[in-house]
Amino acid sequence: MLMDWSMLDTWIVITAALAAMGCALPGTFLLLRRQSLMGDALSHSVLPGIVLAYLAVDQLQHAGWWSTSTALAWRHPMLFVGAAATAILSGALSELLARAGRLDANAALGVVYTAMFAAGLLLIRLAADAAHIDPGCVLYGNLETIVTDTVGQTQIPRAVIVNGVILLLNSGALLLSYKELQLCTFDPALATALGIPARLVQQLLLAATGATVVAAFESVGSILVIAMLVVPPACGVLLSDRLSGVLGFSLLIASLSAVFGHVGALVMPDVVRWTLAWPELGDISTAGMMSVAGGAAFLGCWLLAPRHGLVRQWRDHQRLQRRILSEDILGALYRIEELVPNAAGELRAKADLAAALSVSPGRLEVCLQRLKQRGELEISGATARLTPTGRQAAQNLVRSHRLWESYLAHHFHLELPRLHASAEQVEHFLDPQLREELAEELQQPGRDPHGSSIPPSGST
């Protein structure tokens, strides 16, 4: 529980946050280049490299070439090299397959990483007697035990140093080549034309991703790695429209997921046990919970993002619909007035309006009230009529409608029955200037193709 938060928990959060932020940086560029699945593939395909390196160290030690201390010191660099080599190999192989074998890029990726992962699993099984590698450990990581492996005499876990260094390297590379990366990501053709080696940049990006994945792998496991390569950047692109903003937000989300993931891993088991009254349930994997926290963050961004969020989009849509309906009401009232001479200013039944516009009475009522507030309608009881302001707005709308019909008939030679539908949509989006340009173009027509008179522009 949170009461007994200890130094261990702090180190876990710091390690995970560093690893997550390290992944989020290259992940952003992968996402923007539409190569997000690369992260998943890379994290699977490094397995044989890790196993081989592990076995090699073991063999060297058994053969007596390396003392125990040398083996201990060299194990991690060896693992790193083995994994990085397989990462690069798998990247190159899948590109080769896609080109020489003319395979779909995703399929080539699938071919390479499944084969390599299977080879890794088999190696583990075969070498199970010689070495103690748990495939589960590669998947789930061992965040919970990182404090047992510290650097020298200090209390700092080695994983913190490794992930910190990777994060620093990644940010350093990013700052040094920010402009080039940006250009290569958004317009590789322009970048090449300007003399930036776009292909090389792409390969370097993959290499950086591979190194990051490998470094983060051992401490946080592949689940967290594949989640953090794509989820924080995805939140970033929802929250911001600028590359710097995307990067900033994805770093923020990455570190928040680490913190809240660990808190969740501490709190959730007890909550679940208590809710289900099932005391035997086990603890929760921290890495798993961190990716779930990332998922919650993504869900939040998806719903609430200021410009691209679902809520915002839904609200914009509702607003537009209300505006269109309000304008249609005004237009309908105007047309009724037109049909009956000397009827200007007469009250009209709301029910007639609802039938004419085929909307539910509820939605109609909302719009009527809004129009009344804006002073464009007078409402008394079950009837409504246009005020002078309302009549001007309605006149402009009908003018737009009929001008557009004339324009279509004149320039596109559409048959009469097909004019109305288009004009019904376009009338809401013509601004005064465009309307007058249309009138100018058609030499101020007095009547539309159906024979109805086009009202003059209502002065505002």
Add this chain to the structure above:
Amino acid sequence: MPDPLRALLLQDYNTRVVLLGTVLLGICSGIVGTLMLMRKRALVGDVASHAALPGVGLAFLFLERWQPGGGRWFPGLLCGAACTAALGLVCAQGMRRIRRIHEDAALAITLSLFFGAGVVLFTMIQGLPTGQSAGLSEFVFGKAAALVARDVWLIAGASMCVLLVCLALRKEFTLLCFDSEFAAASGWPVGWLDLLLTGLVICVTVLGMQSVGLLLVVALLVLPAASAQFWTHRLEPMQLVAAGFGGASAGLGVLLSAAVPKLAAGAVIVLMAALGFGLSLLWGRRRGLVWQWLEAAKLRRRIGLDDLLRACFELLEPKLSSAATVESLSDMPLSHADLTQARTWSAARLTSLLHQALRGAYLRYDADGCYRLTGAGRREAIRAVRRHRLWELYLIHHAHAAPATVDQSADAVEHLLQPDDMEQLETLWQQTHPQLPVPVSPHVAAPN
């Protein structure tokens, strides 16, 4: 009888049953995988399998709650897996509606999040007294031997259903894979067909989880299908080949792992499929790399020979007085040094080409240390020069190319001219020019 042999000879009932179920599954996955590959959604299976993990966990917890100790009820776990797999794919589909998130990102997000949730559930299950022995990690890494007869009948039955659906909707799926827009325009319910295809993928993934492991089950969908692409370009034969690869690799994998206890079936099945892919990549009849390479080598040889003979002719051309017949070409000597100067080629390349020409009896090597064209060589040389010069003339007359620039272009194109192209060029030439054995070079010959 020793154990490995017993296994290979299918003496055990259990091995036979597991073999049957896995092979059927392999066949199914080959057929469905080909459709997905053609639809360019090869990795959807990967997302489905990762998204199935929380389903297994949830179903286990639910069953365990309902009846302690009964959590490992296979059909129940499969249902749970299929439910979350479907949910995951629906999520991925929904995410594609966000303008900012592209398909690959949507797949990657779904995959990682569902997998994370699955791991969370699995770690909770580990704490249960029955959780340790439940063997749920077999679903992650695969263990075919853990299948019992009843599970296998379920897998076999479901595989048969998948096969029947594929067979029944053969035409519709073909249309969907090759031209979905045309299918939609002709009134086929493309959305529903896609949904059904996704359902089949989920079926295969979920059924394969136990034997291959959910991390690798996508391999069964991708590898046989990708291998089949190298053998044929027609969809139905491709599906058959993929089914063969899938079935064979599944069968071999199960047999090998039954014979050698240390080999995990899942990994071996995938490696067998990868082996099949490697073989197809190299030897596949349609696009195999070996055939491609052989074709290229053959073409290179032919081009080299043409170049050599043309060089011979062009060296001798100045000596060919108008009175002499082309037959006299065979009497004129060609020294090695002259040939080296004739084109920009390395000595080694020239030597190998000369060897080739001697072997093909286009040239003969005489006692005076010079080469001479044989009758066949003369004919070939004239043909090569005709091709070169006719193309040059064509460029000059019809494309209005400057005479100085046509040599290089003709060098590249002459080898690709087909007989009927040549005929057209000949006709063109004969209409405008008197009959000559070879058109005269339109530019300064032999640029030194």
